[in-house]
Amino acid sequence: MITIAGSSANKEVIVNAGIQTPLELTIVDVMLMSPHTYAYRSLDALMFEIRFRVSITSSSRDLYYSGVQFADFYRSRCNPMFWHLLPDGAFQLKAGVPASEAILDIYRNGPMYAFECATAMIIILYHAAVKMLPVNKFNQLFANMRLWGWKYDQDLQIVHNIPPDYLPGDIRYVKNPDVNPLTPEWQGENIVDLGDGTFFGHGLGFRTVGGMIEALAMRRRPGATRMPYLMLPATRPGFSYLYQYSFNRTMSDNSILLFDNGLERSSLSPEEYEENRSELLKNFITVRFGNTY
Amino acid sequence: MKHSVSLEIIRKTEGIKRLEHYVKNLIDHDKRAVISLLNEDTLSYPTIYVLSPTIREHNLSKHLSDRNRIALSIQKDILSKERAPAAPFPYSICDLPQYIHSVLRWMVETGSEEKLNTRYRLVIDRAAGLLTTIYQHPDDLLLVSKLLFNRKRAGLSTHYVTWAYFSSHNIASLLPIGEKLLSADEEEVAFARELLHFITGLDESDDPYAYFRSWYEENLPYLLHNENSYELTAELAPYVVDHDTKYRECFSHKASSDLREDGFHSLSEQEKEQLANLSYKIRMRSRSEWIEWMNRPLSAQLMFMEEVQHDHDSR
Numbered sequence: 001m002i003t004i005a006g007s008s009a010n011k012e013v014i015v016n017a018g019i020q021t022p023l024e025l026t027i028v029d030v031m032l033m034s035p036h037t038y039a040y041r042s043l044d045a046l047m048f049e050i051r052f053r054v055s056i057t058s059s060s061r062d063l064y065y066s067g068v069q070f071a072d073f074y075r076s077r078c079n080p081m082f083w084h085l086l087p088d089g090a091f092q093l094k095a096g097v098p099a100s101e102a103i104l105d106i107y108r109n110g111p112m113y114a115f116e117c118a119t120a121m122i123i124i125l126y127h128a129a130v131k132m133l134p135v136n137k138f139n140q141l142f143a144n145m146r147l148w149g150w151k152y153d154q155d156l157q158i159v160h161n162i163p164p165d166y167l168p169g170d171i172r173y174v175k176n177p178d179v180n181p182l183t184p185e186w187q188g189e190n191i192v193d194l195g196d197g198t199f200f201g202h203g204l205g206f207r208t209v210g211g212m213i214e215a216l217a218m219r220r221r222p223g224a225t226r227m228p229y230l231m232l233p234a235t236r237p238g239f240s241y242l243y244q245y246s247f248n249r250t251m252s253d254n255s256i257l258l259f260d261n262g263l264e265r266s267s268l269s270p271e272e273y274e275e276n277r278s279e280l281l282k283n284f285i286t287v288r289f290g291n292t293y
Numbered sequence: 294m295k296h297s298v299s300l301e302i303i304r305k306t307e308g309i310k311r312l313e314h315y316v317k318n319l320i321d322h323d324k325r326a327v328i329s330l331l332n333e334d335t336l337s338y339p340t341i342y343v344l345s346p347t348i349r350e351h352n353l354s355k356h357l358s359d360r361n362r363i364a365l366s367i368q369k370d371i372l373s374k375e376r377a378p379a380a381p382f383p384y385s386i387c388d389l390p391q392y393i394h395s396v397l398r399w400m401v402e403t404g405s406e407e408k409l410n411t412r413y414r415l416v417i418d419r420a421a422g423l424l425t426t427i428y429q430h431p432d433d434l435l436l437v438s439k440l441l442f443n444r445k446r447a448g449l450s451t452h453y454v455t456w457a458y459f460s461s462h463n464i465a466s467l468l469p470i471g472e473k474l475l476s477a478d479e480e481e482v483a484f485a486r487e488l489l490h491f492i493t494g495l496d497e498s499d500d501p502y503a504y505f506r507s508w509y510e511e512n513l514p515y516l517l518h519n520e521n522s523y524e525l526t527a528e529l530a531p532y533v534v535d536h537d538t539k540y541r542e543c544f545s546h547k548a549s550s551d552l553r554e555d556g557f558h559s560l561s562e563q564e565k566e567q568l569a570n571l572s573y574k575i576r577m578r579s580r581s582e583w584i585e586w587m588n589r590p591l592s593a594q595l596m597f598m599e600e601v602q603h604d605h606d607s608r
Contacts, residue, residue: 073450074415088450118524149452150527160526173525181422181460182371184453188524221426231520 002031002038002046009043017043023057023195024050027167036164040240048132048246049239053169055128060192060200063124066110070117070203072185079105079112083147090148091115099142100130118149120202121171121190125156125237137245150235157238168195170234174209176216178224186219188228190235300330300340309343309409316344320351332358337403342368342413359389363396371419372412394428398436405440408447418444422457429461437461438469445484452523455488459531462518467509467532474502491530493566511573515539536562539569541587542576556591564595571598 002009014028027050031038040046071077073089082102083091093102103126106113115123126145130138142155150158163170170193179187189212191199198206204215209230216228256273273280304312319327330336331344331353341348341361345368348354354362400420408414421440424433441454458466473485482501489495489505498504516532523529540557557565571594576583586594 072415073452074411087448088452116524149523150525151523158527160528175520175525177520181426181457182419184419184422184456187456187522190524231525233525235526 001034001036002028002040004040004043004046006039009046014043014046017047019050021054023054023168026195027053027169030165030167034165045240045243048243052128052132052237052239052242053167055131056124056169056171056192057194057200059124059127059131060194062107062127063110063120063202064200064205066107068106068110068120068202069114070120070185071114072116075114076116076119077112077114079109081105086146086148088148089115090146091119093143093145098135098139099126099145100135100138102145103127103130115147115202116149116185117190117202119147121192121235122147122150122156124192125158129156129237129242133242133245134247141245157241158235159238160233160235162232163234163236166193166234168193170236172199172234173231174201174212174216174228175231176219176228178220178226179216180219180221183219186216189216193234300333301335301337304340304343312340312343313347316347320347320353324351324353328353328356331361332356336361337407338364338400339404339407339409339413341365342404342409342416359392360396360399363389363392364400367393367396367400367420367423368416371416394424394430397424397428398433401433401436401440405436405443408449414444414449418453418457421454422460425457425461429463431463431465434458434461434463434466435469438466442473442481442484446478446480455529456522456524459522459529464513464516464518464532471502471505471509474505488529490528491533512539515569534566534569536565536569540565540572567602568594568598571601 002014011028011032014032015025019025019028038046040049069077076085076089076091078085078091082094082097082105084094086092093099103123106123107127126142126147129142133141145155166172172191172193173188174191175188176186185203189201189204191201191204191209191212193199194206198208199212200206201212204212207215213228213230220226220228300312300316303315316327316330319330331341331348341364345365348357348365354365357365397420401417401424404413404417404420417440421437424430425437437454437458441451441458444451444454467489470485470488473481474489476482476485486496486501492505492508495501495504495508512534515535515538517535519530519533521528521530537557557568560568572583572587575586586597589597
C-alpha cells in the first residue's frame with residue numbers, strides 16, 4: 001500500500017496527479033498491491049520517485065545508444081575536456097566544469113568513454129538525477145564528482161538492501177561465482193530493471209535475467225561447476241533524500257510550505273504564517289523547512 | 294651469474310631503453326651471451342617483460358628456459374584481446390602445465406613492486422588471480438597481499454587484486470591484512486582498516502591489531518564466505534560471522550529450542566551479534582553455566598544481556 005502524509009492513498013488520486021506512462025502505472029500498481037507500506041510525505045514526493053525510476057530506465061537505454069564502450073579499469077577512458085583519468089581508472093571531474101555538463105558529455109560523446117559495469121550504473125543514476133533535479137542544485141550537490149564503481153556515491157545516498165518488492169529502475173546484480181580469473185571484469189553484472197521483463201547491463205546490452213545468466217556463464221573458468229545467479233539485494237538512489245533538492249526554491253530558508261487536501265503546494269513567510277496560523281491549520285497540512293538544507 | 298645481475302642492474306639503474314639497447318647490441322655480437330643472460334635463475338619477471346618484444350623480434354623464445362617460455366606464454370595469453378567464451382586456461386597455453394604454478398609465483402613475487410605500465414600491471418594482477426582461484430595454495434596469500442598493498446601504496450587500482458585476494462575463499466587471507474595494522478606506515482594501516490571495516494568495533498579500538506586478533510580467534514569457527522564484492526557495493530565484506538551458529542552452537546536440549554531459534558532470527562542484526570557474543574563468552578567460561586543459560590527463555594537472555602551491557606557501560 002501507499003500512504004501520503006500518514007493516510008492511505010488510492011489509485012485514482014495518484015493516477016490523476018500525473019501518471020502518464022504504462023511504466024509509471026506499473027510502479028504504482030506494484031506499490032499499491034504490496035503488503036509493505038510505501039510512505040511518502042507528499043504526493044509530490046511519490047511522483048518524484050516514480051519519475052526518477054522511469055528516468056533511470058530511459059538513461060540506461062540512452063547510455064547503450066550513446067556508443068560508450070565496456071572496459072576494465074586498466075583500459076578505462078574519458079573525455080579529457082571534462083574529466084581527469086586517475087591511475088586507478090576513476091574519472092575525476094575537472095575543476096570549474098559543471099557536473100551536469102560532464103555527465104551529459106558522456107551521453108553526447110559516448111565513443112570517447114569506456115568503463116566497467118558498476119561505473120556505468122553510477123553514470124546512469126547521475127544522468128537520471130540531471131533530469132530530475134534543477135541544474136544549479138545538481139551542480140552544487142555533485143561539484144566534486146568522481147566516477148569509480150560504487151565507491152564514491154555518498155551524494156546519491158545509495159540504498160543497497162533486499163527490498164520488499166522489486167520495481168522498475170532497481171539495479172540488481174547477477175553474480176558469476178566461477179568467473180574465469182583472466183576476465184574478472186565478468187565476475188558479475190549490474191543490471192537495471194527496465195520494467196518490461198528485460199534488463200540493461202553495460203557490456204551485455206538488453207536481455208532477460210536468463211539471457212544475462214547465459215552470457216556470464218560463457219565467461220566462466222574451465223571446469224566451472226556453479227552457474228551465475230541473480231542476487232536478492234537491489235540498489236537505488238535515496239529518492240526521498242534527493243527529493244528535497246528537486247524544487248528550485250527562491251524563497252528564504254525559513255519559508256513555510258503549505259499542502260492543501262489535494263496536496264497542492266504553496267508557500268508563505270513565517271510572519272504571514274503566524275498571523276493566520278489558526279485558519280491555516282484548519283485547511284492545510286503544513287510543513288516548515290527551516291534551514292534544513 | 295655476473296651477467297644476469299648486470300641485466301637487472303641496467304634496468305633498475307639505467308632504465309628500460311638502455312636495457313633494450315644493450316641487449317640488441319649484444320644480440321648482434323654474441324647471441325649466446327644474451328641467451329645465457331636471459332636464462333639466469335636470478336633474472337626477474339619485469340626484465341623478461343621489458344625484453345619480450347626484443348625476444349620476439351629476434352626469435353629467441355626457443356632458446357629460453359622453461360620458466361621464461363612459460364612466463365611469456367602466460368603473458369601472451371593474458372594480453373590476448375578476445376577471451377569470451379573462455380579459453381581453456383591453463384591446459385593449452387604451453388606444453389608444461391605442471392610448471393605454471395611455480396612460474397606464476399615467480400612472476401608475482403619478482404614483479405609485484407614494479408609498476409612499469411598498465412599492460413604490465415594487468416599481467417601481474419591476472420597472474421595473482423590465477424594463483425588464488427585456480428591453484429589456491431595458502432603460501433600464495435602472503436605474496437598476493439604484498440601485491441595488494443604495493444598497488445595501494447603506488448596509488449594504483451586495487452580493484453582486481455582485492456577481488457583476486459578474497460577469491461581464495463581462505464579465511465586465513467585476513468591474517469596478512471590484520472598484520473598490516475601494526476605497520477609504521479599510516480597509509481598501510483588505513484588501507485588495512487578499510488579492508489577490515491566489516492569487523493564491528495575495530496574502528497573504535499585503541500589497539501586495532503589486538504582487537505583484530507581476538508576477533509579472529511573468537512570468530513574463526515563461525516566465519517562464512519560472503520558473496521559481495523566492490524562490483525556490487527562500496528562496503529566490501531568478504532566474510533560474515535554466522536551469529537546463529539555462534540549463539541546456539543548445536544544446542545537442542547529442550548523442545549522449546551525451536552521457538553527460541555525463531556525468536557533469535559527475528560532479532561535485529563545488532564541484537565543477534567550482541568547475543569551471539571554473550572553466548573560465546575558464557576560458553577567459554579563454563580559450559581554447564583552456558584547450558585543453564587541457554588535453557589532460559591529468549592526474553593530472559595535479552596534482559597541479562599542488557600544488564601551485562603549496563604554494567605559494562607557504567608564501569
